[in-house]
Amino acid sequence: MTEQRFLLTARSIVKSFGPTSVLKGFDLSIAPGEVHAFLGGNGAGKSTLIKIISGQFERDGGTLEFDGQAIGASVGGHVAAGTIAVVNQELALLPHLSVAENIAMPRLRRGTAKYSERASMEIAVEALSLIDPQFARESSGRLVGDLTLHERQLVEIARALGSGAKLLLLDEPTANLTAAETIRLFAVLRRLIADTGLAVLFVSHRMREIRQIADVCTIIRDGKTAVDRVALDAITDREIIECMGQSIVVDEAAASVAESAELAEQDTGGNNARIHAGALRIERDGVAIEVPAGAIIGLAGAPVGPSSLIDALTGIAPAGSWAITRDGARVSYGHPSAGARDGVGFVSGDRSNKGVLATLPIVDNLVAAARVVNRRSVVKREEIEQSTRLLDALKIRAGSLWDLPATLSGGTQQKLLIARWLLLRPRLLVLEEPTRGVDIRTKREIYALIRKMARQGTTIVWWSTEYIELVELCDTVLAFDLDGKPTEVLRHADVNETQLAAATGMAA
Ligand SMILES: Nc1ncnc2c1ncn2[C@@H]1O[C@H](COP(=O)(O)OP(=O)(O)O)[C@@H](O)[C@H]1O
Numbered sequence: 149m150t151e152q153r154f155l156l157t158a159r160s161i162v163k164s165f166g167p168t169s170v171l172k173g174f175d176l177s178i179a180p181g182e183v184h185a186f187l188g189g190n191g192a193g194k195s196t197l198i199k200i201i202s203g204q205f206e207r208d209g210g211t212l213e214f215d216g217q218a219i220g221a222s223v224g225g226h227v228a229a230g231t232i233a234v235v236n237q238e239l240a241l242l243p244h245l246s247v248a249e250n251i252a253m254p255r256l257r258r259g260t261a262k263y264s265e266r267a268s269m270e271i272a273v274e275a276l277s278l279i280d281p282q283f284a285r286e287s288s289g290r291l292v293g294d295l296t297l298h299e300r301q302l303v304e305i306a307r308a309l310g311s312g313a314k315l316l317l318l319d320e321p322t323a324n325l326t327a328a329e330t331i332r333l334f335a336v337l338r339r340l341i342a343d344t345g346l347a348v349l350f351v352s353h354r355m356r357e358i359r360q361i362a363d364v365c366t367i368i369r370d371g372k373t374a375v376d377r378v379a380l381d382a383i384t385d386r387e388i389i390e391c392m393g394q395s396i397v398v399d400e401a402a403a404s405v406a407e408s409a410e411l412a413e414q415d416t417g418g419n420n421a422r423i424h425a426g427a428l429r430i431e432r433d434g435v436a437i438e439v440p441a442g443a444i445i446g447l448a449g450a451p452v453g454p455s456s457l458i459d460a461l462t463g464i465a466p467a468g469s470w471a472i473t474r475d476g477a478r479v480s481y482g483h484p485s486a487g488a489r490d491g492v493g494f495v496s497g498d499r500s501n502k503g504v505l506a507t508l509p510i511v512d513n514l515v516a517a518a519r520v521v522n523r524r525s526v527v528k529r530e531e532i533e534q535s536t537r538l539l540d541a542l543k544i545r546a547g548s549l550w551d552l553p554a555t556l557s558g559g560t561q562q563k564l565l566i567a568r569w570l571l572l573r574p575r576l577l578v579l580e581e582p583t584r585g586v587d588i589r590t591k592r593e594i595y596a597l598i599r600k601m602a603r604q605g606t607t608i609v610w611w612s613t614e615y616i617e618l619v620e621l622c623d624t625v626l627a628f629d630l631d632g633k634p635t636e637v638l639r640h641a642d643v644n645e646t647q648l649a650a651a652t653g654m655a656a
């Protein structure tokens with residue numbers, strides 16, 4: 149047998165962030181002209197590896213070979229040289245610049261030429277024409293801020309492709325696209341692969357589309373290669389999900405926090421206590437879910453579905469096709485503050501833009517929800533005392549209440565956002581991926597906190613992309629398909645990862 153020639157070979161890649169060891173000797177080989185699915189649970193280290201390959205992160209150990217040449221560990225280099233192109237999970241376009249400027253800027257910056265509007269238009273139209281000549285003509289002069297998410301995704305991909313790269317790294321490019329938009333993107337990728345022999349490393353959680361576009365897969369688990377270059381024809385969905393399985397045991401013995409949430413019962417005074425009475429009923433498209441007080445309800449599926457329900461429950465957007473009632477009476481809020489005053493808490497998945505008040509001290513962050521609910525604006529002595537006790541009880545190690553949230557780790561900031569609702573005892577707490585990017589220890593603390601609040605009568609609606617969490621923690625899970633329609637209500641006894649994958653069309 150002749151040895152296969154690879155475009156990229158990564159061997160024994162090691163990477164830690166402080167005490168968190170993410171990659172523990174990971175191997176990956178990509179052949180020219182293939183679409184290679186890179187699969188793994190949330191937080192497994194996929195984005196980290198992509199940033200190492202594309203020179204955005206330094207690796208701690210291991211070797212990388214691209215097109216026959218060793219790549220050093222330092223940041224930069226090969227992406228700038230245009231041989232490896234990357235579209236990161238977080239889109240990196242500048243909204244206040246035009247499409248043309250966004251596409252051309254990196255390339256014009258590389259040479260010595262002065263920036264020219266005409267040159268940038270030419271570069272952009274050429275790059276976008278690879279994808280869609282009509283879109284290229286229509287959109288090049290528009291501001292990126294005016295584009296839909298799908299259009300922005302196309303601009304990002306065009307920017308990456310225009311460089312004539314041999315390897316394209318796509319980190320969840322379809323996460324925010326509908327099924328129809330995804331089909332269009334795939335048509336573009338197939339054409340480029342046929343025309344140029346491009347290789348694509350493709351991260352996605354959606355089983356159906358992985359099977360549509362990819363030839364082989366590599367699965368990462370516990371920082372190592374669990375499945376190495378296996379043809380997708382040779383592996384079942386069930387096997388893929390089993391291989392991805394993260395060994396997070398949801399363990400309530402995170403006793404410190406379970407105990408600490410007693411705080412809400414003991415020392416908070418009665419003025420903030422809410423009445424939790426009233427069962428919630430949620431319905432859309434003939435799928436209905438009854439939510440008793442204190443239940444933990446999971447939402448599973450592509451973002452478009454869970455987001456629409458969350459928006460309706462919290463008052464971020466009108467209810468649309470959702471029918472939400474409490475004890476038979478319609479529930480609908482014109483604004484999230486109205487929801488908050490009616491006992492609906494919300495922790496946004498967009499922690500840095502819609503959760504943490506970055507310019508205000510920790511104490512303001514902790515009492516933010518109480519201020520909205522109680523229409524207060526100044527921090528009172530009592531609030532300072534409560535906040536101090538909260539930090540203590542939740543084992544949040546802050547220098548002082550008056551430090552900025554940036555002095556805390558990401559996971560701790562997340563605890564802060566949940567703690568914001570703890571003392572108010574909302575009747576409903578809506579959580580968007582509260583454990584995303586959070587280490588396992590903090591995850592457990594968050595689970596314990598959520599369970600505790602549920603026991604106190606708060607109903608929890610929780611969107612998570614980690615099926616293992618939903619399986620372990622939820623009484624009921626509402627599943628959505630790729631177009632955002634609710635498909636099934638799964639009771640605790642029936643919820644498992646295979647069921648969820650089937651009901652949502654997503655592997656995790
Ligand atoms: N810049 C960073 N600083 C600290 N920790 C990070 C950073 N980037 C990622 N991590 C951590 O590394 C782990 C893997 O993250 P990531 O590569 O984004 O996973 P995936 O893309 O597979 O979901 C997570 O625990 C995450 O919190």
Ligand SMILES: [Mg+2]
Pocket residue numbers: 194195196237319
């Ligand atoms: Mg990622």
